[in-house]
Amino acid sequence: MTLDLSENLESKTRAEPRHVQLGLHDDQVLEMYWHMLLARRIDERMWILHRQHEVAFHVSGIGQEGCQVGAAYAVKRGHDFILPYYRDLCLTLTLGLTPRAMMLALYGKAGDPMSGGRQMPAHYSARQLNIVSVSSPVATQIPQASGIGFAIQYEKTDQVVVTCFGEGSTAEGDFHEGLNWAGIFGLPVIFLCQNNQYAISVPIEREMPVKNVADRAYAYGMPGVIFDGNDFLESYGAMKLAVARARQGKGPSLLEAKTYRPVPHSSDDDDRTYRSRQEVEFWKKRDPILLARNYCYSNNILDEDKNQEFEERAREIVDDANEFARAAPYPPAQEALNGVWGPLPEIERAG
Amino acid sequence: MSEINNIDALTLTLAQEMRRDPRIFLAGEDVGRRGGVFRATKGLVQEFGENRVVDSPLAELSLVAVGIGAALYGLRPIVEIQFADFIAPAFNQIVQEAARFRYRTNGDWICPLLIRTPYGGGIGGGLYHSQSIEATYAHIPGLYVVAPATPYDIVGMLRYALRVNDPVLFLEHKKTYRLIKGEVPDSDYMIPFCKADIKRKGSDITVIAYGLMLHETLQAAQQLIHEDIDIEVVDPRTLHPLDRDTILSSVKKTGKALIVHEDNLTLGLGAEISALIASEAFEYLDAPVMRLTGPDVPAMPYARTMQDYFMPNVEKITTAIRKLAAY
């Protein structure tokens, strides 16, 4: 079973620009670019704050903004469910998490709306946006996504679920079991693998015996789709089809965005120990933001002035978020004891 | 008022609760047409259909994870792990996920998932169909562990569990399923969590026991009357978090405490209860706190001789109590 991506591009030679063929207006494309850019600038500032010893940890989404913005635009914000992973800064930002919230989480400040300073940064969560709390053990969200898909099928709504994970995490049993459930019950779940070709230091050949994560889709009775995750429009197109399929009750899909992580795994990693600089440089030329900017330029959606304006706006937003979070108070120490249990239900007549 | 056994108490209450709340569904291996290997879900698929009584694939990790997802969405899932011995693949999902959602989101996401599972031995189940798993899970903040042992308690606590907004591990001693019968009123009563029950009032020694061991202890109590030893039997019912007050006030009254469980000795519930008594009721004690438990071997052997050796029983309990009485 395959999803036919050519449905998106009826004819590659057609004169219409790709985004028009995908049903996107110029404004939307510009917005997508803006979200990618803002995500990148937030992320870069977080690296700097870590290097300045202002914060204890940072894990980055740099290089993966293309597939993430594509995914965000393919779902209905606050209606569909998202189970992201720790690289989904751009995805969750586009879906409504604020830069201030992200910075509060980075510093572990009291106002951190994702966990109240309990979790490490990048453990995105927002119930009002249907963004499910990211965990640290990898892949646990995959079968949970099937559970949410099961609930959607149970309640007969038109919602869909998107869950993201790295390709290395597909070696976990959670991946197999989650897709197995979704396949058996035909659940409205999109499994979006962001294949950045490494699990920390381990290259893809040592992660799986097949070439593509998507090759495994056959075993779960769902389509497997491979696309260029650094191309935001191709990513959007693939996601759009998979979302439509899920919404129509036609079941789950396994999507594989081929991408790259041009930065170390996290602030604790030194990627020079396991890959060449030439390789990293090669991929930097395929940077999703660079590609998106060029696309916008050549289709007269963006010009250099407008881009400069975006850069300035992004800088202001990042400065504001950082200053806000720096000035915010830490949680009171005793707060560590709160939030383990909810209140027990009252009963009138105890047994 | 009618007399039923533990398994009927489960089945009747599951059906009643599913009629009350359409968000409740049940998933597990063989829970549908087969009605569960112990028949706890007998007849439910006929009444509620395959959407609400779901035969799951043979995969405990995802069974729990799917329950978690459905609970996050706002449903009231009940998942049955066919035998407690096979819950281990789901450990990560239970401990790191279900029990942690509330805390790790500061109350934003909650996970009202009910996990039912038969545990315990004495039925020839050998190493992998007899295990007691309570201590492992009673160590986990954010996860209720309950082990009601009578029809009355099962009905009341199952109703309550389906109104609690945190994950619950609901342990059912499989040997008591058909062995234990009792009166259950027709009313919609509930039994709250974290409330122990004095199953027998007495003055000389406090015995704390749950599950099958509760019933062995109650029998022992009958025998000991003839020896003029009057024991008080405390059934914690909720194993985590414990009802400390009821345990402590009983021990303060009697001055002596014995804890009986089938689970291994080391770091079992008895260890926690002993420490509690030692630190909070030390001045009231007339004897060291005593534990009677399964030995520290991996699990219960199959051969009848070894199984019987493993299990605490009426005879071993009476012997232990005599010793404590004489101290």
Ligand SMILES: Cc1ncc(C[n+]2csc(CCOP(=O)(O)OP(=O)(O)O)c2C)c(N)n1
């Ligand atoms: C269960 C588990 N094992 C190990 C780790 C440590 N760890 C964190 S991320 C990671 C690599 C994940 O690689 P991949 O899934 O490809 O995602 P990527 O980081 O490349 O986006 C490892 C080993 C973990 N978080 N969870």
Ligand SMILES: [Mg+2]
């Ligand atoms: Mg990777």
